[in-house]
Amino acid sequence: MPKSRVRTPPPALRFIIMIISITIVGTAIWLMLPAYITNASAAFFGGKTPIDRGVHLCGNRLLGDGKTYEGLFKGCSAGFLCGLLQHLYNGSFGSYPRFVIVLLALSAGAMLGDIMGSFVKRRLGLRRGAPLPVVDQLDFVCGAWLLLFIVARDWFSSNFSAEVMLVVIIITPLLHLLTNFIGFKLGMKEVPW
Numbered sequence: 001m002p003k004s005r006v007r008t009p010p011p012a013l014r015f016i017i018m019i020i021s022i023t024i025v026g027t028a029i030w031l032m033l034p035a036y037i038t039n040a041s042a043a044f045f046g047g048k049t050p051i052d053r054g055v056h057l058c059g060n061r062l063l064g065d066g067k068t069y070e071g072l073f074k075g076c077s078a079g080f081l082c083g084l085l086q087h088l089y090n091g092s093f094g095s096y097p098r099f100v101i102v103l104l105a106l107s108a109g110a111m112l113g114d115i116m117g118s119f120v121k122r123r124l125g126l127r128r129g130a131p132l133p134v135v136d137q138l139d140f141v142c143g144a145w146l147l148l149f150i151v152a153r154d155w156f157s158s159n160f161s162a163e164v165m166l167v168v169i170i171i172t173p174l175l176h177l178l179t180n181f182i183g184f185k186l187g188m189k190e191v192p193w
């Protein structure tokens, strides 16, 4: 009996698929970089003044001590600045004044999503820092996309194709794990996740 062979695409086609994949991953990282920097900077700089001012709701903190004004403002500023430099490099965030709105949505939206994530965690009775997989890694992405969808819908839909969004959803948790591990190795985090 003839053996059935798994058909692999010819080398030229494989090369084209590889180039397209690299392009999509590069686009995803480039477009999300202001939101990534916002999130990472909030964690890096941290702060002391809780946004919820210690207020409780149904026995649990509204947001918890992990969400501070300092983290919020330093995170947003760093993300916005990063986006500004990217925009000066290749104008990828739209024409003026659109790019200002896009960058504000990416940075403030990331922090909004992060805050919404903590709000959900506290309502589930999880203490500050307790892991909630998927929410921990993707809350800031959802916040950034939500705000972009509200304030810059045309830019959002023409730049975030379905493939780019899928790649963001796949690579963000991986990048999150990697940065947390680096933070742990540098002694800035107590747990490597």
Ligand code: CTP
Binding pocket: 042, 043, 044, 045, 046, 047, 048, 063, 064, 065, 066, 067, 068, 069, 070, 071, 072, 111, 114, 117, 118, 121, 127, 128, 129, 130
């Ligand atoms: N951070 C901050 N202000 C923010 C967001 C983050 O100061 N608005 C800092 C806090 O020091 C926080 C750290 O970044 O501990 C990591 O952020 P995150 O993982 O979102 O907070 P957690 O401490 O894990 O708290 P939560 O359970 O609410 O997610």
Ligand code: MG
Binding pocket: 129, 136
């Ligand atoms: Mg956390």
